[in-house]
Each structure stands twice: as structure tokens, then as C-alpha cells.
Amino acid sequence: MLVDRIEAKWIRAFERTFELCAVKQGDPIAILSETQSRQINVHLAELALLSLGARPFHLILPTPPQTVPVPLRSTGSSDAIRQLRPVMRALCSAAMVVDITVEGLMHAPETREILEAGSRVLYISNEHPELLERCVPDPALKSRMKKYLDILRGARTMRVTSGAGTDLTVDIEGAPAGGGWGACDEPGTLDHWPGGVVICYPKAGSTNGVVVLDRGDLNLTFKRYLDAPVELEIKDDYAVGVHGTGVDAELMRSYFAVWQDRNAYATSHVGFGINPNARWDALALYDKGEINGTEQRAYAGNFLYSTGANEFAGRFTLGHFDLPVRGCTIELDGKTVIDRGVLVDV
Numbered sequence: 425m426l427v428d429r430i431e432a433k434w435i436r437a438f439e440r441t442f443e444l445c446a447v448k449q450g451d452p453i454a455i456l457s458e459t460q461s462r463q464i465n466v467h468l469a470e471l472a473l474l475s476l477g478a479r480p481f482h483l484i485l486p487t488p489p490q491t492v493p494v495p496l497r498s499t500g501s502s503d504a505i506r507q508l509r510p511v512m513r514a515l516c517s518a519a520m521v522v523d524i525t526v527e528g529l530m531h532a533p534e535t536r537e538i539l540e541a542g543s544r545v546l547y548i549s550n551e552h553p554e555l556l557e558r559c560v561p562d563p564a565l566k567s568r569m570k571k572y573l574d575i576l577r578g579a580r581t582m583r584v585t586s587g588a589g590t591d592l593t594v595d596i597e598g599a600p601a602g603g604g605w606g607a608c609d610e611p612g613t614l615d616h617w618p619g620g621v622v623i624c625y626p627k628a629g630s631t632n633g634v635v636v637l638d639r640g641d642l643n644l645t646f647k648r649y650l651d652a653p654v655e656l657e658i659k660d661d662y663a664v665g666v667h668g669t670g671v672d673a674e675l676m677r678s679y680f681a682v683w684q685d686r687n688a689y690a691t692s693h694v695g696f697g698i699n700p701n702a703r704w705d706a707l708a709l710y711d712k713g714e715i716n717g718t719e720q721r722a723y724a725g726n727f728l729y730s731t732g733a734n735e736f737a738g739r740f741t742l743g744h745f746d747l748p749v750r751g752c753t754i755e756l757d758g759k760t761v762i763d764r765g766v767l768v769d770v
């Protein structure tokens with residue numbers, strides 16, 4: 425069992441990450457949290473920023489009421505700010521925002537304004553600090569991430585195959601793409617810790633084929649390893665069939681259906697993990713309340729297939745699955761970046 429107490433080693437881990445975010449003495453840094461945030465991370469952020477000589481200040485919002493009948497998980501889209509102008513003014517004028525909201529600002533409606541104002545955002549994923557300690561960003565990952573991102577941005581077609589039966593073709597020409605390595609050191613950028621994911625948002629009508637989630641693959645909305653396969657039959661972006669006889673297939677069909685919205689079944693983002701320090705197996709070693717699953721989005725060699733909102737395809741929905749798949753080969757215009765689940769050095 426992990427105990428939530430301040431440990432010197434965790435202050436150091438936060439300091440190291442903030443140093444990699446280029447936090448300087450005297451910088452005004454907003455620590456954005458909500459009442460349901462993991463308090464130990466809020467405290468660690470404050471102590472580490474003070475130790476670096478920065479001038480942190482807290483913005484704490486009440487966690488908003490639930491608007492849907494099921495628990496929302498893994499949306500990456502915090503609704504804590506809800507356009508509150510005094511909060512936005514503070515965030516826009518900070519040198520950096522340390523985002524400790526539960527879901528994070530990655531896809532929040534206010535994020536663009538904060539970045540365009542010249543601030544930068546580091547989302548500290550809702551993980552226990554022991555996990556963050558293991559996944560302190562590695563500066564070497566930044567240049568590697570840019571190489572993979574360049575290949576992804578320049579490619580027209582992503583092809584994904586696996587021995588389990590995945591055979592997917594995605595037209596990614598012109599698809600907005602992004603990547604992270606775990607720290608944000610440039611104005612106007614957002615990253616998340618743990619980092620190490622490269623993804624793009626395919627435009628409408630671009631994704632066709634089959635994604636087979638095999639035994640041991642993950643559904644990070646449920647934070648479960650599958651113990652029986654689920655086959656997603658995808659036609660023009662939409663999962664038109666969710667096949668499988670196991671509990672995971674039933675859970676997915678149930679959670680898809682709750683939205684009563686066809687867009688919940690559609691492709692959100694496609695990409696892959698590049699972080700060698702992130703681990704597929706680590707989720708088995710924590711209680712669900714201790715983790716958010718970001719490490720498993722980032723572990724090197726996974727194909728990350730996601731369903732739900734994709735603003736670049738004109739689709740909005742709250743239902744979101746992030747599904748890291750093992751054992752896949754990913755080719756970008758014929759160039760292999762993942763070979764049977766192993767990240768290829770490019």
C-alpha cells in the first residue's frame with residue numbers, strides 16, 4: 425500500500441520536471457486544481473516550485489456537478505474552469521500553468537486561449553507520485569519525439585496490422601498531429617507528465633478496417649487488462665461492430681451505448697507510445713484509485729487507438745476510450761515505426 429505523505433524524493437522529482445519545463449527564479453506559476461484533485465500532487469508542486477525560487481499561486485475550483493449518468497473517465501478534457509473569467513485572466517498571465525485538474529486541460533475549450541496568451545501548460549496526470557517519480561521526463565526523449573512526429577506529419581497513410589488480427593488503414597494526410605515528452609519548455613505549448621505519445625486526429629471518413637484488442641491489451645477508461653479479445657469493426661471511422669463474448673466486450677458495448685450518440689463510436693485519435701521508461705505491466709501493480717493510465721498510453725511500442733471526440737472531423741461527444749494495443753506493426757507510408765510491438769529507432 426502506498427501512503428500519501430510528502431517525501432523528499434518526490435519533491436526532487438517535481439523539481440526536476442519543472443527544471444525541464446524551464447521554470448526560472450521569480451516566474452509567476454499558476455497551480456490549477458479542483459476540489460477532487462490529488463492533494464499530495466498539489467502540495468508537491470507548490471514545494472518544488474518554491475524550492476526553485478518561482479512564485480507559485482493556487483487557483484482551486486470546485487469540481488463541477490456531474491452532467492451524465494455514468495462516471496466520466498479519461499476524457500483529457502477538464503470542465504473545471506467553465507470560462508470563469510477571473511481564472512482565465514490569471515492563467516493567461518502566468519508564465520506557466522501547472523495543471524492538476526482531474527482530467528487535464530488537453531482538450532478543454534479554454535486551452536487554446538491560455539496557450540495563445542503565451543503561457544504554457546504542464547498537465548500532471550492524476551497519478552500517485554510514486555508513478556510520476558518513475559516517469560520523470562528524459563530530455564533525450566524530446567528529440568526522438570520530434571523525429572516520430574515529423575514522420576507522422578509527413579505521411580499520408582497509416583497502416584496497422586497485428587498477429588491478433590488488427591488490419592487498419594487510416595488516411596492521415598493533413599491530419600493535425602502532436603507529440604509530447606513529459607515537459608513543456610516553450611511558450612504556447614502543452615505537455616503531460618508522464619509523456620511520450622505521438623498522435624494525430626484523422627479527418628472524417630478516413631479510418632477503415634479492424635482493430636483487435638487481444639488478451640492483455642488495455643481499456644484505460646475501465647483501467648482493465650482484457651482477458652478475452654474484442655474486435656472493433658470500423659467503417660468510415662465508426663465502430664459498426666463491437667464483437668466479443670468476454671466481460672470487456674460487454675462493458676464496451678454498454679459504455680458506448682450510454683451516450684446515445686453515434687459519434688461516441690467514431691475514431692478520435694490514432695498514434696503510438698515512445699517512452700521506454702513507461703511500462704505496460706505497471707497498471708497491474710497499483711490500485712485503480714492510484715492511477716490514471718497515462719503511463720500505459722505512453723509505453724514504447726503500443727498502438728494507441730481511441731474513440732470519441734475529434735474536433736477536426738467535426739465530432740463532439742463525452743464518451744472516450746483510449747485503447748493501447750500490443751504486438752502491432754505500424755507503417756507510415758510504408759516506413760515501419762513499430763515492429764510487432766517494438767518501437768523502431770528512426
Ligand SMILES: [Fe+2]
Nearest residue numbers: 500730745746
Ligand atoms: Fe485520448
